[in-house]
Amino acid sequence: MKKLGFGMMRLPMPDPKVQANIDLEQVCRMVDTFLERGFIYFDTAYFYHEGQSENAVRQALVERHPRDSFLLADKLPVSILQDKTPEDQDRTFQEQLKKCGVEYFDYYLVHCLNRRYYEGVKRLDTFGYLMKQKEAGRIRRLGFSFHDKADILDMILTEHPEVEFVQLQLNYLDWEDERVQSRKCYEVCVKHGKDVVVMEPVKGGRLAKLPEDAEAMLKAVHPDWSPASWAIRFAAGLEHVIMVLSGMSNMDQMLDNSGYMQTFAPLTGDEVKLLERCAEILSAVPAISCTACRYCVDGCPQSIHIPDFFAQYNADQMKLRQGQSVDKDAYAQIAAQGGKASDCVTCRQCEEKCPQHLPVTEWLDRVKRTYEG
Numbered sequence: 001m002k003k004l005g006f007g008m009m010r011l012p013m014p015d016p017k018v019q020a021n022i023d024l025e026q027v028c029r030m031v032d033t034f035l036e037r038g039f040i041y042f043d044t045a046y047f048y049h050e051g052q053s054e055n056a057v058r059q060a061l062v063e064r065h066p067r068d069s070f071l072l073a074d075k076l077p078v079s080i081l082q083d084k085t086p087e088d089q090d091r092t093f094q095e096q097l098k099k100c101g102v103e104y105f106d107y108y109l110v111h112c113l114n115r116r117y118y119e120g121v122k123r124l125d126t127f128g129y130l131m132k133q134k135e136a137g138r139i140r141r142l143g144f145s146f147h148d149k150a151d152i153l154d155m156i157l158t159e160h161p162e163v164e165f166v167q168l169q170l171n172y173l174d175w176e177d178e179r180v181q182s183r184k185c186y187e188v189c190v191k192h193g194k195d196v197v198v199m200e201p202v203k204g205g206r207l208a209k210l211p212e213d214a215e216a217m218l219k220a221v222h223p224d225w226s227p228a229s230w231a232i233r234f235a236a237g238l239e240h241v242i243m244v245l246s247g248m249s250n251m252d253q254m255l256d257n258s259g260y261m262q263t264f265a266p267l268t269g270d271e272v273k274l275l276e277r278c279a280e281i282l283s284a285v286p287a288i289s290c291t292a293c294r295y296c297v298d299g300c301p302q303s304i305h306i307p308d309f310f311a312q313y314n315a316d317q318m319k320l321r322q323g324q325s326v327d328k329d330a331y332a333q334i335a336a337q338g339g340k341a342s343d344c345v346t347c348r349q350c351e352e353k354c355p356q357h358l359p360v361t362e363w364l365d366r367v368k369r370t371y372e373g
């Protein structure tokens, strides 16, 4: 199986402000190209595109291609089941099968597991429930996506040896980062003999646009490799990684990714060392570790486009490093779509939902001082 999966969380949209409005025609073309090039893994989730990603999967993939020509992964949204009943859990799973138009999922994951959500998973006996679905043929392989420290992962895998794979946030910038612990989590999976699926190999796009000196260093070795391709090659080169997900938003990204992953070869030791140097350069640029998952946006009473502000702030930190000034017009354009950073009422709903555990309100205060001062 080729190691590139189509993450269906950043699909093309006619209007980037309306997540639920997906450009289905373009998605159909991307799906067809992906399959024609020999890639078969598609990854969706209950929350993606405000619930519309699963519908897009049905319309662009399931209803247009034979069921045995692709593998489909979906995820149980345990964050919204925390205070719910086992019947709600079952209803949600059945709803997902229906929305995707399938009788079974090839890969099914407990979504976004961490120490806190694990308590709800234990109370609902989620793994017991999902094993029953597996026995009934509605799940082929069972796993979970994970956002916490390596010791918590070790505990969960020890308590649930029935789990077959783990989806990890893994990229060359987070590899040694103590907040994410990519390397340590990967090593825990290896210790337990679990396959690894990689999410955020390009860290929400941050590794696709590097500081000039870092990009020049990579271009000097492989002028035709994009920065994003370096990041995906790094993750895919790890022995126990079976799949690297890329949230592709347009046909160009699809063609780039599916092009170099046709004849993928792991990076050499010298190439990995170059990425370690890139990680050092990137770490010196102040940045918010937002992966643009957008879980925080729904429910914000002030309609603040949090990840868009954070992406603008990160891009401007690179500009400041090159002696340029921040782009207040771009900030104003984002603010015109919802609330300003200063509109935040510190209710902290967003912080509870953030898988990166970001102090969103503190960063919004920094954004406010940077652009509204």
Ligand code: SF4
Residues within 6 Å of the ligand: 299, 300, 301, 302, 303, 304, 306, 343, 344, 345, 346, 347, 348, 349, 350, 351, 360, 361, 364
């Ligand atoms: S803390 Fe601020 S940004 Fe977060 S949900 Fe509340 S108002 Fe929105």
Ligand code: SF4
Residues within 6 Å of the ligand: 289, 290, 291, 292, 293, 294, 295, 296, 297, 306, 307, 353, 354, 355, 356, 357, 358, 360
């Ligand atoms: S702030 Fe957190 S929840 Fe919001 S988009 Fe970024 S990573 Fe996701």
